Amino acid sequence: MNKIFLIIQREYLSRVRKRSFILTTFLVPLFFIGMYAGVFFLTKKSFEDTFAHVYVIDQEGSIISQLVSNKNITYEQATGSLDKEKESLQKREKNSYLLIIPSDFYSSKDIEILSAGKPNISTQSEIKNQLAELIRNQAYERLGLNAESIREIDDKINISAKEISETGEAKESHTEIAMGISMALAVLIYLSLFLYGAQVMRGIIEEKVSRIVEVIISSVKPFQLMMGKILGIGLVGLTQFLLWITLTLVLTTAATTFLVDQQEITSQLAQNSQSLGDETIKASTSDINPTKFLESIEITKLLVCFFIFFLGGYFLYSALFAAVGSAVDSETEASQFTMPITMPLLLAYILSFGVLVNDPHGAVATWLSFIPLTSPIAMLVRIPFGVPTWQIVISVVLLIAGFLLTTWAASRIYRVGILMYGKKASLKELIKWFKYKN
Amino acid sequence: MLDIRNISKQYGQYYALNDVSLHIPRGSIFGLLGPNGAGKTSLIRIINQITAPDTGVIYLGGEPLRSNHIENIGYLPEERGLYKKMKIGEQMLYLAQLKGLRKQDALQKIKAWFIKLQIESWWDKKIEDLSKGMQQKVQFIATVIHEPELIILDEPFSGFDPVNAQIIQEEILELNKKGATIIYSTHRMESVETLCDHIALLNKSKKILDGSVREIKNAYKSQSYKIKLAQVDKSSSPILTNSKFDISSFTNFTDDYELIIKLKEDSTLNQALLEIIPQAKITHVSEIIPSMHDIFIEKVTQIKNEKN
Numbered sequence: 001m002n003k004i005f006l007i008i009q010r011e012y013l014s015r016v017r018k019r020s021f022i023l024t025t026f027l028v029p030l031f032f033i034g035m036y037a038g039v040f041f042l043t044k045k046s047f048e049d050t051f052a053h054v055y056v057i058d059q060e061g062s063i064i065s066q067l068v069s070n071k072n073i074t075y076e077q078a079t080g081s082l083d084k085e086k087e088s089l090q091k092r093e094k095n096s097y098l099l100i101i102p103s104d105f106y107s108s109k110d111i112e113i114l115s116a117g118k119p120n121i122s123t124q125s126e127i128k129n130q131l132a133e134l135i136r137n138q139a140y141e142r143l144g145l146n147a148e149s150i151r152e153i154d155d156k157i158n159i160s161a162k163e164i165s166e167t168g169e170a171k172e173s174h175t176e177i178a179m180g181i182s183m184a185l186a187v188l189i190y191l192s193l194f195l196y197g198a199q200v201m202r203g204i205i206e207e208k209v210s211r212i213v214e215v216i217i218s219s220v221k222p223f224q225l226m227m228g229k230i231l232g233i234g235l236v237g238l239t240q241f242l243l244w245i246t247l248t249l250v251l252t253t254a255a256t257t258f259l260v261d262q263q264e265i266t267s268q269l270a271q272n273s274q275s276l277g278d279e280t281i282k283a284s285t286s287d288i289n290p291t292k293f294l295e296s297i298e299i300t301k302l303l304v305c306f307f308i309f310f311l312g313g314y315f316l317y318s319a320l321f322a323a324v325g326s327a328v329d330s331e332t333e334a335s336q337f338t339m340p341i342t343m344p345l346l347l348a349y350i351l352s353f354g355v356l357v358n359d360p361h362g363a364v365a366t367w368l369s370f371i372p373l374t375s376p377i378a379m380l381v382r383i384p385f386g387v388p389t390w391q392i393v394i395s396v397v398l399l400i401a402g403f404l405l406t407t408w409a410a411s412r413i414y415r416v417g418i419l420m421y422g423k424k425a426s427l428k429e430l431i432k433w434f435k436y437k438n
Numbered sequence: 439m440l441d442i443r444n445i446s447k448q449y450g451q452y453y454a455l456n457d458v459s460l461h462i463p464r465g466s467i468f469g470l471l472g473p474n475g476a477g478k479t480s481l482i483r484i485i486n487q488i489t490a491p492d493t494g495v496i497y498l499g500g501e502p503l504r505s506n507h508i509e510n511i512g513y514l515p516e517e518r519g520l521y522k523k524m525k526i527g528e529q530m531l532y533l534a535q536l537k538g539l540r541k542q543d544a545l546q547k548i549k550a551w552f553i554k555l556q557i558e559s560w561w562d563k564k565i566e567d568l569s570k571g572m573q574q575k576v577q578f579i580a581t582v583i584h585e586p587e588l589i590i591l592d593e594p595f596s597g598f599d600p601v602n603a604q605i606i607q608e609e610i611l612e613l614n615k616k617g618a619t620i621i622y623s624t625h626r627m628e629s630v631e632t633l634c635d636h637i638a639l640l641n642k643s644k645k646i647l648d649g650s651v652r653e654i655k656n657a658y659k660s661q662s663y664k665i666k667l668a669q670v671d672k673s674s675s676p677i678l679t680n681s682k683f684d685i686s687s688f689t690n691f692t693d694d695y696e697l698i699i700k701l702k703e704d705s706t707l708n709q710a711l712l713e714i715i716p717q718a719k720i721t722h723v724s725e726i727i728p729s730m731h732d733i734f735i736e737k738v739t740q741i742k743n744e745k746n
Binding site: 003006007010014206207210211212214215216217218219220221222415419421432436437 | 449450483486487488489490492505508511513515517518519520521522523524532533535536537577580
């Protein structure tokens, strides 16, 4: 037993000390922070860029007083004649517009916007919306309707989808965010199972090619060597995830505390969507409360499930990768075997962008989240949509059974494979190895 | 030291070992001989508990083989290697600890060996930075670092340059003097005669011969002698009168003649020489001792003939 710890220790330390491990561990969170900061600064910059000065030549007369300036736009009465204003538009500050409202505005509904550069779409729609409002109000008045009461009849529908939990309490349901989180988890699990499983395979091929394997297994059982490697690399994976989570949290907190005011971001993001002038977006963004959502999907439950399914999936697939690694003499030779064993994973991954998120409680999704080869991805994709606990338990139990079975089968191939040098392994050969007595 | 009783190992329909029994005396240098594919490596892997026999038992020092016995065995496999990217010192420490040594003891022993083979400066080097000969020195240390009672060397000199082979051979002899039993497996049969005191011959998964080198050679003596002659009467050559021996060959060199004779049954060398003396001047007589290779060929042919 002591010896398996020695193996785990070597596998772990030799990887954690590598420059590439340290680099990826620190660069990935920095990359995320960088993206976060990038989005923030770009958003901020775009606000500055789109802030518009609109000089109005109001030939109708009553319009200018009804236009309302806000954070994105200011309206100013143009003082000069039309020609003069056109001329001076070039010399005015960035994002200056000349808005010409004709005297027959209410009947013709024509306006003219002049600008030095290319006109900004959100500024245009802002102006358009305000003017449309004026036309509507004027029409209500003409028809003898009360504009105020009309406005009370709200044509927007706010959907507040709630799901009934097992305890019967209604929870807010946010399909869009659940989808986003699901897809992110699918990508993360898929990549990491591949990444660490392939590391196990590569480690075994390295031991086989460098011929140290026979020296080692004259000291420990082949099974100990295989498990030591799987566990050691699994710990590397866990370390990396924990460091990523911690570093990302620390850096984001630091960045938000020291660099920006949280309120400002929220208000600016909200304004950004408003400035697009699209009412549906306005409705949906203002409705979503991120903290409320995270509460509704229980972030701790999600994290715990992530680690359980990552580890379960990792053990299962790395055992398969180990069997492949032991059977071949080079990585190029390995591809003919890695293809079939990773097919279920690939299938679950692809489906996670279709069937799984569209119908997370349907038959296909439910079955896929029970089958051990696909459950690490399928179940995690479903969890943000709310999965009954009994289903998660069944899935975990099947996953554990699955990896015990694959580990056992893989170790039978492994013990023979690592000592077969320069022999081309076929599936038939592998089955023969599996049947050998000890 | 090691008692191998009726070991058989089958891979599918193919027999790797077929009812092999061997006794390896304590303190011996035991040559395990046979052509490639005879079953040597299969037997060694069973002794090292890398694989288990289908039938048969192995006793080490009187006890049936147990898993902690591997701490008493040092094994240099034919297919050998080390972690290329790992520092040599750390690697040795790892291998020594896997053999059950405690960290402190392991460190001490590794340092002693490094000083002995004058490679102290290599501790932080990586294997990939060493020449092949140097790697093999390191590999040899890894095999014997835990001072095993039984050292198993599978083709230990393949790939060694003559200088390093000599160094390693001396180290092997020294370890043997200190009490270690050594199993030396090779397909190059001529190389064992200087080193081994006992041998076993394997062929096609079966043991065909074993015993002490001296006994085997005596048993396989062909009663042949090489006799050098000067001043043979040219007209009467070769020697005509030979009632006590048969002439296997007679070669005429510029200065002298070489005669190979085989004694007839119940004749002695003295009687043969007495016959030759009147006919020629004898300058040299030596017994022709069969090489292991010859013995192997003879034994294999003999078995074949028995079957037919």
